[in-house]
Every structure is written in C-alpha cells, then in structure tokens.
Amino acid sequence: MISDNITTVRPEELAAMAERLRYDAAEPMDYLRDIVGMDWGEEGLGALYYMECTSTGSRRVLKTATKDRENAFLPSVCHLWKTAKIKEREVFDFFGIRFTGNPDMRRIFLREDWKGFPLRKDYDMDSNPLNMENEVNADVTEEYTLRPDGTIEGRENTVFGKEDFVVNIGPQHPSTHGVLRMRTSIDGENIRHIDPVLGYIHRGIEKMNESLTYQQTLALTDRLDYLSAHQNRHALCMCIEQAAGIEISERAQYIRTIMDELQRIDSHLLFYSCLVMDMGGLTPFFYGFREREMILDIMEETTGGRLIQNYNVIGGVQADLHPDFRRKVKEFIRHLRSVIKDYHDIFTGNVIARQRLIGVGVLSREDAISLGTTGGTGRASGWSNDVRKHHPYAMYDKVDFREITRTEGDSFARYMVRMDEIMESCHIIEQLIDNIPEGEYRVKTKPVIKLPEGNFSTSVESSRGEFGVMLESHGDKYPYRLHYRSTGLPLVDAMDTVCRGQKIADLIAIGGTLDFVIPDIDR
Numbered sequence: 377m378i379s380d381n382i383t384t385v386r387p388e389e390l391a392a393m394a395e396r397l398r399y400d401a402a403e404p405m406d407y408l409r410d411i412v413g414m415d416w417g418e419e420g421l422g423a424l425y426y427m428e429c430t431s432t433g434s435r436r437v438l439k440t441a442t443k444d445r446e447n448a449f450l451p452s453v454c455h456l457w458k459t460a461k462i463k464e465r466e467v468f469d470f471f472g473i474r475f476t477g478n479p480d481m482r483r484i485f486l487r488e489d490w491k492g493f494p495l496r497k498d499y500d501m502d503s504n505p506l507n508m509e510n511e512v513n514a515d516v517t518e519e520y521t522l523r524p525d526g527t528i529e530g531r532e533n534t535v536f537g538k539e540d541f542v543v544n545i546g547p548q549h550p551s552t553h554g555v556l557r558m559r560t561s562i563d564g565e566n567i568r569h570i571d572p573v574l575g576y577i578h579r580g581i582e583k584m585n586e587s588l589t590y591q592q593t594l595a596l597t598d599r600l601d602y603l604s605a606h607q608n609r610h611a612l613c614m615c616i617e618q619a620a621g622i623e624i625s626e627r628a629q630y631i632r633t634i635m636d637e638l639q640r641i642d643s644h645l646l647f648y649s650c651l652v653m654d655m656g657g658l659t660p661f662f663y664g665f666r667e668r669e670m671i672l673d674i675m676e677e678t679t680g681g682r683l684i685q686n687y688n689v690i691g692g693v694q695a696d697l698h699p700d701f702r703r704k705v706k707e708f709i710r711h712l713r714s715v716i717k718d719y720h721d722i723f724t725g726n727v728i729a730r731q732r733l734i735g736v737g738v739l740s741r742e743d744a745i746s747l748g749t750t751g752g753t754g755r756a757s758g759w760s761n762d763v764r765k766h767h768p769y770a771m772y773d774k775v776d777f778r779e780i781t782r783t784e785g786d787s788f789a790r791y792m793v794r795m796d797e798i799m800e801s802c803h804i805i806e807q808l809i810d811n812i813p814e815g816e817y818r819v820k821t822k823p824v825i826k827l828p829e830g831n832f833s834t835s836v837e838s839s840r841g842e843f844g845v846m847l848e849s850h851g852d853k854y855p856y857r858l859h860y861r862s863t864g865l866p867l868v869d870a871m872d873t874v875c876r877g878q879k880i881a882d883l884i885a886i887g888g889t890l891d892f893v894i895p896d897i898d899r
Contacts, residue, residue: 382424382437382831390440391451394425397436398456403429405436407745407761408457409835410861412846413467415497416441421448421473424846426833426861430745430759433766437831442473449520449528452477459748462869470495470582476522479533485575485898488514494583513559535571536561543880547576551654551884554894558871558883565879570872574865578898585858590616590825591690593858598684600860601896603643604838605685606635608860613688614769615834615845619827620690627815628692633771634705634808635675635687636836637801641712642671643839644794644801651791651888652723655732660723667712674704690825692818705809709802716799724795733788737874737886740785747873748866751841752793753890757785763837775807787882790889826853838863840891860899864892 385393397405405427412424422441428434442448452475454460464475465484472493474481483490488511491503515536521529536542540561546552555576561568581596588596597608610632617624649664672682677698679687687694723729739749744757754761762779764772780796782789827849835844844861867890874890875883 381435382439384439387422387440387442387450390438391453393438394453394456397427397438400429403432403434406430406457408453408459408463408748409435409842410844410846410859411460411463411467412857412859413471413473413495414441414848414857415471415495417497419443421445421471421496423450423467423473424831425453426844426846430761437833447528448473449522450475451522454478457748458743458746458873459866459869462865466865469493472496474520476520476528479519480517480535481519482514482517482535485578487511494580536569540568545883547573552887552894553650553892556868556892556894556897560875560880560883562880565881567875567878567880567883570875570883572868572871574868575898577895581899582857582859585855587854589853590827590855593855594689595686597860598681598686599895600899601838601840601843601863601893602683603646603893604639604840604843604863604896605681605683606632606639606687607836607838608843609685609688610636610770611834611836611838611843611845613690614836615832615847616690616825616827618834619830619832619847619849620821620825622691622819622821624692624819625815625817626813628817628819629770630808630812631693631697631817632688633775634805634812635679635685635693636770637804638671638675638705639685640801640839641798642668642675644798645671647794647888647891648719648723651885652729654884654888655729657723657726657729660719663715663719663722667708667715670708670711674701674708677701677704689818691821692816694818696817697812702809702812705805709806712802713799716795719795724792730788732882732885733786733791733889734784735786735788736882737787737878737889738785739870739874741783743870743873744785747870749841749870749890750866751838751863751891752780752797753790753867753870754841755779755781756789756793758783761842763835763842767835769834769836771808772804775804777804787886787889790891794891824853826851827855835861840864840867840893840896862896862899864894864897867892868897 407428407430409426420441420443425438427436464478469483517533518530519533542561545558547555547557557573559571585593597612598605645664645668649661652660739757741758744754744759750761765779780793829851831848833846835842840863846859848857850856
C-alpha cells in the first residue's frame with residue numbers, strides 16, 4: 377500500500393487530533409501500528425504515526441515535527457495506545473525526541489551513557505568508542521510535563537525501588553530465545569513488574585540502510601526475524617516494487633506465497649519444539665525438528681539457504697523452482713497431516729501441559745489491540761488481525777483459508793492458534809502448488825533503482841504478526857529512511873501486562889507462547 381493518506385499536524389495539535397481519531401464514532405483508530413521517528417533536516421525532528429481501525433481495516437497516518445533540535449519535545453499518545461510507551465522510547469533513543477506525558481524516557485536499545493542519537497542525519501559516527509564496561513541499571517527515569525505557559529517541567533520516576541526484590545531472567549537464559557534480559561521484581565513467587573532490557577544484539581540495520589542501494593538493503597531483512605526471512609524480504613520487495621511501478625509475474629506471486637507459507641510452518645514447528653523443551657518435554661522437541669528439517673531441505677534445493685533466505689528479489693524471485701519442488705512439497709504435506717496427531721497426543725493433551733497453560737497469562741482483546749500484539753498472540757485473544765485477510769497481497773485474495781482465532785487469550789489459546797495455523801498453511805499451499813502458471817519468475821529491473829520522492833509503506837503477515845516496511849524516498853538511489861515494524865517489540869512489551877500476578881515459574885511458558893524473536897526486536 378502507498379501511504380497517500382498522510383495528515384500533517386503541528387506538535388501542539390497532535391494530542392487532540394490523535395484522540396479524535398482514536399475515539400472517532402465511525403472509524404475509531406484503536407490500533408496504533410507504529411511510530412516512526414524522522415529527521416527531516418530543516419523541516420525538523422518528528423514522527424509518523426501509523427494507525428488502523430480494527431473493525432473496518434481503514435488506515436491513517438499522522439505526521440508532525442518540531443524545529444527545535446536542541447530541545448525536541450512532542451506530546452505522548454501513550455494514554456491512547458499502550459504500545460506508544462515503548463515505541464516513543466525507541467524514537468527518543470535514536471532521535472532524541474522527548475515525549476511529554478510518557479512516564480519512562482529511558483533509552484531502550486542503546487546504553488544510558490550513549491552520546492548522541494544515531495539516526496539523526498548530523499550524528500557523529502566517531503562519538504562513541506567501544507565501551508566494554510558494565511552498564512549501570514537505570515532505575516530512575518524522567519517524565520516531562522508541558523505546563524500551560526508552554527514550558528517543560530521534569531520529574532523523576534522510579535522503575536524499581538530499594539524495597540523491590542529484582543531477579544534477572546536472561547540475557548543468557550536459554551528460554552528467553554536470544555539475548556533478552558527481563559528484570560523481574562517478585563513478591564514471594566508472584567511477579568510484580570517486568571522491565572525488558574533490549575539491544576544486546578542491536579546492529580544498526582536501519583542506519584545501515586541509509587547508505588545502501590535498494591538491492592543491497594534486501595540482505596538485511598533475512599537477519600531480522602530469521603524465522604520469517606521469506607516474509608520480511610517479501611514485504612520490502614513489495615514496497616519497492618509498488619513505489620517504482622514494477623509489476624511482477626503471476627508465477628512469481630504464486631512462488632512467493634507458497635514460500636511464505638512454508639516459512640510459517642517452519643516457524644510454528646520450531647515454536648512447538650522450543651515451547652515443549654522450555655516446559656521439560658524432550659521427545660516432542662525432536663518431533664518438531666524432524667518435520668522442520670524436511671521443509672528446510674525442500675527450500676534449500678530452490679533457494680540455497682536454510683536459515684537465511686535471500687530468495688525474494690526486486691522483480692520476483694532469484695531462481696526458478698527446483699524440478700522436484702512440487703512433488704516434495706505435496707509429499708511433505710501428506711506426511712505432516714499423518715503425524716500431527718502425534719504432536720497433540722504427546723503434548724496438547726498432556727495433563728501437565730494443560731495445567732501450566734490453560735488460564736495462565738491471560739491477555740484481553742482490548743489489551744492485545746492497545747499493545748499492538750499482532751499475529752497468533754492477538755488472534756488468541758479474539759482480535760482478527762491477519763494482514764492476509766484484511767489487506768490481501770500476493771495470492772491471498774485468490775485462496776480460501778480460515779483466520780484462526782480463539783477467545784480465551786491464555787497461553788493455551790496462543791499455542792493452539794499456531795498449531796491450527798500449521799494445517800491452514802498446508803491448505804493454502806495445496807490450493808496453489810498444482811496451479812503455478814508458466815511464465816518468467818523475475819522481470820528485468822534496472823541495475824540502479826531510484827524511487828520517486830514520497831513516503832511508501834506496506835505490510836505482510838509474518839510468522840509472528842504484522843511486519844511493516846516504511847520507506848521515505850527523496851528521489852535518490854538510497855532510501856532517506858527505511859524502517860521496519862518489529863513484530864516482537866510489542867510482544868516483549870506485553871510481558872509485563874501478561875505476567876503480573878502470575879508465578880515466576882509461569883514466566884518462561886508465557887514468554888514461549890508469545891513467540892518473540894530477539895534479532896527482530898533489536899534490529
């Protein structure tokens with residue numbers, strides 16, 4: 377989708393405009409998809425607010441900027457959408473914009489002693505030499521309030537006090553699924569508050585994009601959520617193609633859709649394996665890996681990759697399908713249908729698994745939307761949010777499939793949504809695999825692509841939810857700004873809401889059912 381519905385507002389008008397859109401009687405923008413920080417040079421520092429109405433699917437974008445680079449302030453919207461709290465921290469971390477009304481203005485990915493804001497265009501790349509000293513925990517944060525006379529008042533808030541008993545979960549804990557650290561305060565065995573500490577593998581991908589051509593940026597998408605590599609790259613290719621007016625062949629659309637669904641099955645099988653392993657089950661762990669290896673073998677013959685997939689390119693796909701692709705995919709689906717009962721027999725119906733998952737870590741539909749927890753997590757809470765259904769792309773408007781939703785919102789519902797989605801992906805592939813049309817798999821494109829000036833965005837349903845791409849072009853061969861909507865950042869942010877009042881022993885199972893992948897969060 378091309379973002380042509382952008383409304384520009386002054387900073388002092390932003391809060392009122394956002395509130396009108398949030399509570400609009402006809403189309404309430406109850407889902408804040410993303411907040412994207414921007415440095416527009418002389419136009420100032422600002423942000424783009426991407427919103428959606430969950431009942432109609434309509435989307436709006438607000439744009440605002442302040443010309444005061446030394447003391448950049450914007451009003452917070454975290455009182456309207458809970459996800460804004462962590463997304464505003466991300467904008468502050470990289471652009472130095474402080475949000476009045478946000479109670480937590482700490483850095484989120486970079487060290488608290490980091491100098492400068494790296495996504496500003498005037499950032500000095502030599503200002504932060506390698507620092508190997510341990511970082512001091514930031515237990516005090518500043519909250520800024522805009523006084524009626526236009527001046528700013530600051531006050532300190534405490535994250536953890538001296539009376540709090542805080543334990544570290546991670547960053548080297550095997551069940552955080554990557555280098556994620558959750559500082560967790562507990563009262564006996566009950567969780568009181570979780571403060572996620574991110575950025576241990578932050579690689580500056582969005583900064584790197586600014587000095588890469590559009591073809592070169594593709595390589596970085598595979599290293600975000602590596603279990604959604606096809607889908608991530610699909611989103612970026614689609615955004616660039618739509619902006620450049622490149623129309624790809626129907627054959628390439630079929631291939632992309634099939635690969636996306638194979639990737640989804642691959643991801644959900646790994647989700648199953650890791651969840652049961654986290655909860656003490658060893659045999660089911662091998663079940664999931666057994667079938668996942670079959671998918672990786674099939675993809676490797678065509679793409680050359682197993683974990684990192686660099687198959688989608690601007691204009692189509694990199695190579696045609698392997699001669700055995702169709703046969704092996706159909707054989708795999710028949711095999712998977714024959715063994716999926718074993719998965720449920722050994723784990724789904726297990727009394728220990730059910731006691732540890734049912735009724736544990738409940739996330740309400742309202743909180744799921746407000747926190748922006750898309751994908752299987754949101755759908756387990758009754759939120760119909762599948763991008764494939766609400767904003768179809770590729771071949772998804774040509775196939776018949778169910779959007780898997782449940783209403784319980786607990787850990788077991790999140791588990792079952794993903795298990796049912798495995799079979800629904802098989803159903804999608806079966807409708808396409810014997811009907812792939814003849815034709816070219818890749819249209820010819822220019823060796824150097826320059827996009828027209830403008831702001832472009834698109835999104836896909838990745839293995840973990842809505843993966844979005846926001847691209848601003850100033851007519852050059854490099855993107856002026858290329859931002860990715862992390863599917864995992866809202867999921868980690870939701871841990872505090874979902875885990876409060878639960879037992880510390882439940883934290884790992886709850887985190888496993890939220891299914892976040894850390895490189896996608898840290899970028």
